[in-house]
Amino acid sequence: MTSLGAPALARLLGTWNVGASPAYRKLADVVRLLVLDGRVALDAALPSERALSELLGVSRTTVTAAYGLLREQGFLTSGQGSRSRTRIPRTTPAGTTALTGPTPGPALAGPGLAAPGLAAPEGLIDLAYASLPASGEVVHRAFAAALTELPALLPGFGYDAVGLLPLREAVAARYTAAGAPTTADQILVTSGAQHALNIILRALVGRHDRVLVEHPSYPNALDAIRAAGCRAVPAAFTGNPGAGTDGARGRQAASAWDLEALQAALMQQRPRLAYVVPDFHNPTGHVMPDLQRRHLVRAATAAGTTLVVDETLRELNLDGVETTPVAAFSPAVVTVGSLSKSHWGGLRTGWIRASEDLIQRFAAARTSLDLGGPVMEQLAAAHLVRALDEPLPARLTALRDSRAALLELLAGHLPEWEVAYPSGGLSAWCRLPAPISTALTVIAPEFGIRLAAGPRFGVGGAFERYLRVPFTLPPEKLETAVLALRSAQDRLDAAPQLRRTLRDAPAVAIA
DSSP states (O other), X not given: OOBOOHHHHHHXXXXXXXXXXXXXXXXXXXXXXXXXTTSSOTTOBOOOHHHHXXXXXXXXXXXXXXXXXXXXXXXXXXXXXXXXXXXXXXXXXXXXXXXXXXXXXXXXXXXXXSOOOSSOOTTXXXXXXXXOOOOHHHHHHHHHHHHHHGGGGTTSOOOBSSOXXXXXXXXXXXXXXXXXXXXXXXXXXXXXXXXXXXXXXXXXXXXXXXXXXXXXXXXXXXXXXXXXXXXXXXXXXXXXXXXSBSSTTSOBOSOSBOHHHHHHHHHHHOOXXXXXXXXXXXXXXXXXXXXXXXXXXXXXHHHTOEEEEEOXXXXXXXXXXXXXXXXXXXXXXXXXEESTTTTXXXXXXXXXXXXXXXXXXXXXXXXXXXXXXXXXXXXXXXXXXXXXXXXXXXXXXHHHHHHHHHHHHXXXXXXXXXXXXXXXXXXXXXXXXXXXXXXXXXXXXXXXXXXXXXXXXXXXXXXXXEEEEEOOSXXXXXXXXXXXXXXXXXXXHTOHHHHHHGGGOOOOOOO
């Protein structure tokens, strides 16, 4: 259980005691908002009533009443003699309140309310996936070259648990050039980043082990952690819209990561693993400064936690932010990479970078999942990694144009939405004016779009006030999508009962 001290909570509360409402209600409202926004982690122990009242300069009765109201609303639970812990309430069909868990709510019957499948139906604009089409000519040329090299490998068995040497050498050279000296023996080739994370989990954690994650985080990583039987321990961001930016639509502040919260979670929880996305974080697009990377490595080492760094989006650096790979700060760091976001999801080629000893453990664990990756794809990937910079300038230019178009469209048509400025990656993280993310997702197909609800990016039902909006589509399609979002929100604004009915809708598959 994560423990939140009085100074940390006071810092998050900011100037809370304004307005005409009673102080206890204002305090409860702000704490509730912090929980819903994910800035206070779920299952976190709040400060004692006495400690918080002394630090805030209010009576203990005020804090007691605020905590009591939050308990009535289902946002706090506490046992006798223990500190109050944060929760997310859920309204059941009978109208009673229950605590949410990681399982999505029940499917809703009726026209237009079915959960979308893995692929958007024809005609829908798909905003559930943050992915790019292939860098066509470059990918095609790589496979053509691989076809000429394939005959030389045909006499072999074709199984290789660590991957083809030319590809491992190419990946190692990229890390070395970026400031993290690496040999081919420190690379294991995988079938994408998700496959890489599953191998790491299989090798390094057991059921019921804790895995620290950022909050919000990449949903498929959260799914993998849950599937491994582990408990995801969320560490809240400060850089959600409205906190950690220099304005509702301003550029990212110095850092979105609350390093104190990360360090506290590491020392208190002692998780077996910590999974982080410091390079153009999915879904927020933020980037972690080098100084914080160094401090995070030290904190993980002190806690005995293996730090797993997802660099899948590292190459999608839209603003030229200079950072050092986290692996450069410690040989104990495990790094995941992939060609899926920079080149094409259909390549299904990724890798793990780690110490040689860990690579051997990962290779042994892998054999229960598969016996190696496709040879042809690895030959092509070696060409793509060696010429990784070739398609990137044009792709980054197109992404910058789409990002600018999306931010302008959202400002013009949905001015009440607060948008965290993404310095890279593929998406913008938007704070909605009300907790309507799931409801928007359910009715979105009626307006020609497909969405991924905010709670998919969190633990225990957080982020109902958030929505990830990718800018991977051309500006003209983004305009159509934003106009559809406007229409969908207008529909919900005009029908509050519909909004409440749709809150327990099923989740969608996303990337």
